Amino acid sequence: MDEAARTKTPSGVVDVLVPVALNQAYSYRVPRGLDLQPGDVVSVPLGAREVIGVVWAENENPDPRLHNRLKEVGEKFDVPPLKQELRSLVDWVANYTLSARGMVMKMTLRMGEHLGPERVRMGVRLVGEVPKRMTSARARLIEILSDGLLHAKSEAAKEAGVSGGVIDGLVDEGTLAIEAMPRALPPPAPDPTFAEPDFSDDQAVAAEAMRTFAAKGDFHAALLDGVTGSGKTEVYFEAVAEVIKRGEQVLILMPEIALTGQFLERFSKRFGVRPLEWHSELTPRTRARNWASIANGEAHVIVGARSALFLPYAKLGLIIVDEEHDQAYKQDEGAHYHARDMAVVRASIARIPIVLASATPSVESEVNARKGRYQRIALPSRFGGQHMPHIEVIDLRREGPMRGRFIAPRLAEKIQIAIERKEQALLFLNRRGYAPLTLCRGCGHRFACTICDAWLVDHRFRQRLVCHHCGFSMHRPQQCPHCQAEESLVAVGPGVERLQEEAASLFPDARTMVLSSDLITSIDAMRTELAEIAEGRVDVIIGTQLVAKGHNFPRLNLVGVIDADLGLGNGDPRAAERTYQMLNQVIGRAGREQGRGVGYLQTHQPEHPVMKALIANDREAFYASEIEARERAGYPPFGRLASLIISGGDRPTTEGYARKLAAVAPIDERIMVLGPAEAPLAVIKGRYRFRLLVKSARNVDLSHYLRDWLAHGPKATGNLKLEVDVDPQSFL
Numbered sequence: 001m002d003e004a005a006r007t008k009t010p011s012g013v014v015d016v017l018v019p020v021a022l023n024q025a026y027s028y029r030v031p032r033g034l035d036l037q038p039g040d041v042v043s044v045p046l047g048a049r050e051v052i053g054v055v056w057a058e059n060e061n062p063d064p065r066l067h068n069r070l071k072e073v074g075e076k077f078d079v080p081p082l083k084q085e086l087r088s089l090v091d092w093v094a095n096y097t098l099s100a101r102g103m104v105m106k107m108t109l110r111m112g113e114h115l116g117p118e119r120v121r122m123g124v125r126l127v128g129e130v131p132k133r134m135t136s137a138r139a140r141l142i143e144i145l146s147d148g149l150l151h152a153k154s155e156a157a158k159e160a161g162v163s164g165g166v167i168d169g170l171v172d173e174g175t176l177a178i179e180a181m182p183r184a185l186p187p188p189a190p191d192p193t194f195a196e197p198d199f200s201d202d203q204a205v206a207a208e209a210m211r212t213f214a215a216k217g218d219f220h221a222a223l224l225d226g227v228t229g230s231g232k233t234e235v236y237f238e239a240v241a242e243v244i245k246r247g248e249q250v251l252i253l254m255p256e257i258a259l260t261g262q263f264l265e266r267f268s269k270r271f272g273v274r275p276l277e278w279h280s281e282l283t284p285r286t287r288a289r290n291w292a293s294i295a296n297g298e299a300h301v302i303v304g305a306r307s308a309l310f311l312p313y314a315k316l317g318l319i320i321v322d323e324e325h326d327q328a329y330k331q332d333e334g335a336h337y338h339a340r341d342m343a344v345v346r347a348s349i350a351r352i353p354i355v356l357a358s359a360t361p362s363v364e365s366e367v368n369a370r371k372g373r374y375q376r377i378a379l380p381s382r383f384g385g386q387h388m389p390h391i392e393v394i395d396l397r398r399e400g401p402m403r404g405r406f407i408a409p410r411l412a413e414k415i416q417i418a419i420e421r422k423e424q425a426l427l428f429l430n431r432r433g434y435a436p437l438t439l440c441r442g443c444g445h446r447f448a449c450t451i452c453d454a455w456l457v458d459h460r461f462r463q464r465l466v467c468h469h470c471g472f473s474m475h476r477p478q479q480c481p482h483c484q485a486e487e488s489l490v491a492v493g494p495g496v497e498r499l500q501e502e503a504a505s506l507f508p509d510a511r512t513m514v515l516s517s518d519l520i521t522s523i524d525a526m527r528t529e530l531a532e533i534a535e536g537r538v539d540v541i542i543g544t545q546l547v548a549k550g551h552n553f554p555r556l557n558l559v560g561v562i563d564a565d566l567g568l569g570n571g572d573p574r575a576a577e578r579t580y581q582m583l584n585q586v587i588g589r590a591g592r593e594q595g596r597g598v599g600y601l602q603t604h605q606p607e608h609p610v611m612k613a614l615i616a617n618d619r620e621a622f623y624a625s626e627i628e629a630r631e632r633a634g635y636p637p638f639g640r641l642a643s644l645i646i647s648g649g650d651r652p653t654t655e656g657y658a659r660k661l662a663a664v665a666p667i668d669e670r671i672m673v674l675g676p677a678e679a680p681l682a683v684i685k686g687r688y689r690f691r692l693l694v695k696s697a698r699n700v701d702l703s704h705y706l707r708d709w710l711a712h713g714p715k716a717t718g719n720l721k722l723e724v725d726v727d728p729q730s731f732l
């Protein structure tokens with residue numbers, strides 16, 4: 001209906017949604033001669049600015065008295081209109097997450113400043129004799145163009161450090177000629193039969209199920225549930241092949257850009273070309289070009305971070321959410337949305353299939369599969385006859401390392417053996433920096449952030465003490481600022497940098513590498529480091545969660561978890577699930593291609609259900625107990641949660657507002673409002689934080705309840721801020 005039934009706008013007024021924090025669309029007059037439809041991308045005046053917006057609806061009954069006061073639509077851009085499917089998604093997400101619709105819409109228009117068809121760029125080429133009158137500017141330019149090739153005009157001028165006038169002068173004299181630059185070619189199409197893999201028996205069954213699943217069209221969801229190293233990627237590529245054969249587009253969502261390096265290569269081995277990428281580090285020009293080729297249907301397969309969900313696909317036929325359990329899918333700034341859940345919404349609106357893939361499914365998806373809402377496609381064993389890693393416990397109460405050390409003797413011994421065998425070892429510790437706390441041995445002074453309720457983390461590599469919440473940093477002083485004692489400061493606890501120091505002293509001949517997000521300068525640099533590991537040029541890898549998931553390091557057979565208890569017991573209802581997933585994933589990096597993988601868990605609580613399930617490799621035990629616990633407590637997916645985070649510049653006002661808000665919560669027997677309680681991170685960036693937790697039965701429309709409540713409740717004025725997080729993942 002979008003593209004087909006194009007008629008003039010009879011009322012002469014359209015409602016345009018603009019990319020600002022507003023829910024409603026504004027009315028604008030349609031200038032004579034312009035034909036506008038819902039979905040068209042237009043420019044409109046907004047205050048003193050001109051902004052890009054999207055026609056959301058025709059305004060059929062504009063108020064005639066307002067007509068002359070309405071401003072006019074500026075231009076209509078020459079890009080495909082946003083389809084109904086995408087506009088419905090925007091409405092849905094805004095409604096569900098209580099975010100401003102304009103801000104959700106804004107995510108669909110992230111194409112940079114270049115809008116419309118790519119402009120023809122002019123190039124310059126050396127074609128004639130050198131001129132009689134030479135200047136140094138002319139000489140530099142001619143030097144650059146001496147290869148006789150066509151150079152972009154603006155770039156040649158920039159490189160030579162000359163103005164466009166110098167080029168024009170030489171064109172007039174016949175030395176140079178101006179020609180149009182050829183357009184970038186559309187991305188080549190992936191070939192579904194380029195290199196079909198030989199599947200194992202298990203894989204062949206799953207691959208067939210994938211093809212059938214993808215061929216059905218219409219909305220349905222599958223959980224591709226396969227142990228680490230089972231070949232989930234190879235198997236879901238079969239669904240991708242099926243859909244590109246039909247000429248439709250595929251979106252593959254990845255939680256982290258760190259995972260995409262190896263993925264791009266595997267994709268091109270299977271399909272002959274690379275997929276299109278979408279993430280925050282694309283240059284504006286590439287971003288604009290990729291946006292356009294997604295919108296006009298030239299792009300076939302798009303691999304992207306969560307924001308790729310809101311792109312204007314011309315004919316989306318399948319969505320795959322890889323590592324669907326990953327927390328990184330939740331956006332916790334601006335619109336608080338969960339990209340996996342919203343991907344399911346998009347698939348259902350667009351009536352297309354969706355695959356969620358994971359070795360450690362979220363409890364939500366596991367329950368959906370158990371209840372038959374999602375089709376389960378399982379890969380119960382590793383590819384190539386490889387065994388699942390064997391897991392051993394190192395009980396820190398009995399065989400821990402000596403004071404100030406973090407690698408237990410037994411683990412150190414095993415690493416030494418691995419190094420001698422020319423295998424790799426991975427030490428996992430989900431803590432950036434050198435030490436999480438610095439204190440004075442003399443007076444006990446602890447270094448804390450001045451504006452957050454947090455300790456400063458010692459980063460030796462950068463030589464600073466850093467707050468992980470606001471970025472505040474300071475030089476590590478020589479003496480204690482409190483008691484003035486010299487050389488009295490000690491680092492307490494380990495971070496990955498400190499672990500590297502220990503590894504270097506234990507294994508002096510080994511090559512060690514630390515991988516941690518704060519040490520990464522660019523996506524390219526990170527991909528290079530990961531490739532070096534995969535090639536075996538590192539013996540001991542020390543990393544945070546950045547190395548925990550998805551990677552394939554052929555020579556890695558030993559994983560040591562330095563502090564398996566780190567994520568447990570902080571009162572977070574998802575702590576058990578997250579710890580299970582994280583440890584399972586990281587140990588799953590071991591023994592993928594040759595030899596038997598072993599994981600060592602250093603823990604103080606080997607009897608904890610999560611540790612027991614991991615040690616016994618008993619996934620069923622974990623899900624059964626976790627599902628039961630959630631059901632008993634009415635936690636998701638058996639109930640719903642939302643949190644309201646109230647922050648402000650001073651404690652009494654903030655708490656007072658939180659109390660007033662809680663007091664006016666509408667009474668509903670299916671809903672409980674808990675709090676206000678001081679947030680675990682009680683102060684961030686000098687702002688005091690309180691939380692209200694709203695808990696309801698599963699069948700309650702919690703968004704509706706919240707909207708109703710907030711519409712009637714006291715407003716967050718002045719310095720106060722209220723953030724709504726429906727389906728919170730983080731409880732800090």
Ligand SMILES: Nc1ncnc2c1ncn2[C@@H]1O[C@H](COP(=O)(O)OP(=O)(O)OP(=O)(O)O)[C@@H](O)[C@H]1O
Pocket residue numbers: 197198199200203226227228229230231232233234358359383549550551552588592
């Ligand atoms: N049929 C196959 N033929 C050749 N190689 C395969 C096949 N299946 C899997 N592999 C290889 O086995 C390794 C593991 O596969 P893959 O990374 O897809 O596993 P996974 O299930 O995604 O694991 P994880 O959950 O740990 O990320 C990869 O190197 C992959 O190329």
Ligand SMILES: [Zn+2]
Pocket residue numbers: 449450451452454467468469470471472685
């Ligand atoms: Zn801080």
